[in-house]
Amino acid sequence: MTQSMPGVQPSASPSSAAVPDLRVDLAPNNPRELVLQNPILAASGTFGYGTEYSGLLDVQSLGAIVSKGVTYRRRRGAPMPRIAETPAGMLNAIGLQNPGIRGVIAKYPPIWSKWSVPVIVNLAGDSVGEFAEMAAILDEVSGVAGLELNVSCPNVDAGGMFFGTDPDLAAEVTAAVRAATSLPVIVKLTPNVTDIVSIARAVVDAGADALSLINTLLGMAIDIRRRRPVLGNMTGGLSGPAVKPVAVRMVYQVAAAVDVPIIGLGGIATLEDALEFFMAGATAVQIGTSTFTNPATMSGILDGLPTWLARQGFASVREIVGLANDQVLARAAGA
């Protein structure tokens, strides 16, 4: 039942009792490939540009790093306060504070190009043309392994989530980026929609190599003492363990409907959380808010995953993708 994987050759026969194979390919239909040494990624906005945590954990051991969202021009971001803790979660409205694409390119790709861990740049345009232009700029930048299109940020006025809530617009952005670059393109979906499957289908049809979901859930907290919303932006995106069941459900639904790799995220704090996402149909997972809770979260999952797989008799992490999802299993069996 091992899923076919053009970019990855089997490393060992299951009978050899070798260390389970953790490699995954996030862009099997793209000649430039996006083969990761393991399926544990740092989520955008929670790991900076990859350099910030380098003294604390081995960033090279990760499957990939997704950068903080990058816009065409520099952005100051949202007013303070920008974060609010909620039960088993947090609201944030950072508003995509970043130095702009030129500022990022000047500083970080020279570092990334020396790393073995792939860096995926998260892009947040405010128009279809801006998304395409940024993709074209990054197409040949050494050190950039792929793009994640942020059509799902809830905290900016122009663009952001707007693109991700309309199937036609989401497809238009995806197609424009597809035409502008041969880099692997991941589209990050927002959960703030009635039917996430229709958005997923639209962007896959438009050429997305993979999908990541979910971005944060739009929320609000009120400071009863001040009688005002806590966040300067009024609303913010909810993340953390509180959102995990919503994320697992959406990964399950989308995995059943589309045949591209899915990167699951939303509240993953433990190996067991990650396994839920794999079994729902995710090929890889991203860790976000839990890195704030414990910077060693990703390392801990990476340590535990091969042990769990071996104990359960799996030779590869790819064997557990969709184990709980009949439609994914049926598709794999028919392939």
Place this chain on the structure above:
Amino acid sequence: MPQQFIGRVVDADAVLPANTIVRLAVPASVAAAAVPGQFLMLQSGGRDPLLPRPYSIMRATRAPREGEDGTLDLLVFTGGRGGNQLADANAGDPFPILGPLGNGYLLEGKVRRALLIAVGHGIAPLIALAESALAHGVEVVMLVGAPTAANLLPLPYLPEEAEIVVATADGSRGHHGAVTELVPPYIEWADAIYAYAPEATYSALRDTLRAYRGARTIPPVQAAVERSMACGMGVCLGCVVETNGGLKTVCRDGPVFPLETLVLG
């Protein structure tokens, strides 16, 4: 360079109704590296509360002998989620910690007279700074502000060799008014000013210093900024402060900034 480590509660002293001083046993390298003004992110929940809490280091004590732990003292506010779990912990209870974090106060060798201005729990890092300064033979005056006398740390908790001048908003102890009103007589005395206070106090402090008309150069002010934080590592951008060099993260670029660089409301 910050480390991730386990701190174990040594003891807890409920010094005020809403504040407990918690002593933690920590790796010797952490206690040795800590600089006054630096802070820790201490995790007391994991799910609830989800996020670690920032704590200024009130006192770092080096390991007495090789192979033993050092200790860190924290001033813990017990009125909120997180702090209460720490304050109510038993001796030996473990807490995951990240730190020391941020840029602390810089006590330059030429400073012989230091004026410290503390409001509220800003007293904690300034106790660390005062003890360090006194150990280097620096004369220290601490101006301590609080809403009312009941919020003030008892004198025995403050460095014995430092001169302490108190201001309370309600006049229940010391000067009746704002702590910044105590500053003018010390402008010519101090070589440097170190502060940990709300930004409104910094605005008043700046105005006070600007109003000085004497012959001496106004002493430089190192001011620590307080924010709620999620990561402590400069990545979430949840704790930014406006400076004349643009937005800076309090957790990584600060928490101590030159006062003249802060853009105050």
